[in-house]
């Protein structure tokens with residue numbers, strides 16, 4: 136199936152349009168029309184980022200991700216990461232609609248230099264949350280600019296998910312964004328097409344199969360996406376690992392899947 140491609144810069148304006156907010160001031164793209172059409176008027180939006188789950192990797196491992204495949208039956212498109220195709224730059228893009236020259240977050244310890252979705256929600260009296268592991272972008276960058284972040288230790292993805300579940304139960308933020316990290320970590324160590332990578336995507340699918348239905352039941356429209364992909368690299372010793380950051384389709388094209396709440 137040929138999927139329509141949108142720029143990563145379109146994610147933030149899309150979330151804003153769903154929530155009835157103006158688009159962020161530095162956004163460089165228009166909202167994604169089919170997503171806004173399907174989710175318009177939904178009270179809450181959750182963006183679930185599976186780090187490094189590029190389009191080519193998702194297709195390769197489709198049989199390991201039955202939940203995501205089922206979700207994607209009708210509502211899916213492709214996103215193109217902004218350069219460089221690395222995590223803080225592209226999660227930064229998701230919450231600002233801007234490339235790194237405008238948003239400024241080259242690394243997770245930098246500050247955003249332009250308006251974010253978090254600012255827009257705050258100005259409208261709404262709450263936001265950003266989640267990820269300690270020392271990773273979801274917590275250190277997104278969580279720092281959002282109203283709420285991890286409860287608990289945040290040492291691994293299970294901790295992050297448990298913290299997210301607790302905060303959603305307690306505070307029902309109007310917008311949340313989370314970085315699931317194990318996929319990127321395992322792809323770097325073993326390559327995105329290794330047996331270990333297959334296990335990592337299966338674990339990500341199990342996480343989605345638990346979290347997506349729960350969020351839908353709590354009134355969230357859900358976007359599943361990735362910040363970038365990865366490509367396999369063979370080092371001088373003949374060992375395969377993985378990397379990203381280039382402008383290749385493997386590094387830059389990622390899935391976008393969206394679902395409505397069940398309520």
Ligand SMILES: [Zn+2]
Nearest residue numbers: 187319323379
């Ligand atoms: Zn990485």
